[in-house]
Amino acid sequence: MRNLQKYIGIILPLLVVAALMLYPTITGKAAARETAFTILKAIALASSLNILLGYTGYVSFGHIVFFGFGGYVGFYLLSSQGMSLWVSILAGGFSSGLLAFLLGKAILRLRGAYFALATIGVNEAMRAFINNFDLFGGPTGITLNFKAYLAYGGAAKALEMAFYVVGGLAILAILMSYIIRTSKFGLGLLAIRENEDAAEVMGVFAPDAKTWAYVLSAIIPGMIGVLFFFKNGNVEPHDAFPLHASIELLVMVMLGGQGTVLGPILGAFAYQGMRGYLVTSDFFKDIQLSVSGALLLIIVLFIPAGAVGWLRQRFPILRRVLA
């Protein structure tokens, strides 16, 4: 019983993902798979962002840059160099991680609002660069030759496979998040979040720890990018670096509870559910981003700890259970 309680913090999130992966099969509807794909993608991205935002306390407004950059690199290898999807996904994750490492060395010495501003700049600079980078197709991007799907049993099979791969990546992101949260490295990150100067005095190598947190938060988004563009069949700068998607990720993490394993998962779930409703409603469909903005404002003002954080504060007993 005690053991079960100890691991419930990881079992619960994994159950959510398992349910999402089974959802299309159970309902048997084609649209269900699309919905579940979007939610799983959001879970993977939000859980990754949480490593930096929730554990380390650094707000990245441009986290989608890793999704776009890794996606571009992997998609280029896939479509123009004829590499397999698996190699491309790994390459996408690696290149995003490398980008984060270099960026981390440069901008992680900034604190608070200055770091947040720098991350926006990075996203926009990357978008402008790709727009003018001929190898990646410039403003028109790259389109996948339809034949590429044949290697995975045709388009229909490939899309189905992409769904299970995104589920796998979501699980990977959650495991990573959980392992970091419960490790010594994670304790160092939490110390940095609470008071970076005090953490350094106690011996936390803050510059290194922050850089690694940034790298770890960038890898999965890069992999997801490759998979997403593979599923779409093309990539354009406009789709790869949407600033509003970065902000939506922030809303998801804040909504569910930053700094917890379960929070970003619930946040991603709730936010995508709400978004799905808003974009199909006549009244909200054009202003759904304003609703996200208002939501972020309400969270910051009234429940800055997010849903899971609020529950943990309200019911201290849950602190042991909800990681």
Next chain:
Amino acid sequence: MTLLLQVQGVTKRFGGLQALTQVTFDLPKGQILGLIGPNGAGKTTLFNTINGVYHPEEGRILFQGKDVTNKMPYHLAKMGMARTHQIVRPLNELTVRENVMVGACFGHENQSLGKAAKIADEVLEFVGISSRTDQLAGSLNVAQKKRLEMARSLASHPHLLLLDEVLAGLNPSEIDGMIQMVLGIRKQGITIIMIEHLMKAVMNVSDRILVLDYGEQIAEGSPKEIANHPKVIEAYLGDPKLAEQLMEDD
């Protein structure tokens, strides 16, 4: 007698402000050095310079015989230096135990999480806040937060401990408890430098005392020597001769 810390001609400026001027002293292993001086004398600046928060413009600092003048605080923590802050810096959203575990995990012993939790429980018992172990650090009162600072630095089992006004803001019974604790720490073989305004406490606890005034080292010696040192009396009470003259006039 081995020297744990050597401060040699350390000078620190902030723009036009001379915060420390040619401060020089040696600290043998196992001693308690009291650091006193009026407000703004540069005591905390000296701590910050010793533990790598600031880097001096001139001079050298040797810790365990190694030059650490331009090292960062985390390097010094790894070498076995720990400190508390005058203005407490608890990790508010972490529990008291987790706060102390950070000290044990990232200090010079580099403990694993499991071992650190054990050390945390021992140290919290020693500083007397073991009943608060699972509370968030932010919920403690000031006296408890001071004890938490102490516990965090002790958990790393340091060679040198820098205590920055651990008695300030405590009531008399809390002060007695804290003084006993400091003496207990020395018994464990830990060398201490303590900044303190409370004269009685410094005089009783310290083996030697160093006096700073406007960043200059105006006296160094045993508590007795310091108590009768004219420059110290001047810095604290004004000009002693003037006082004598005034008395003669009566």
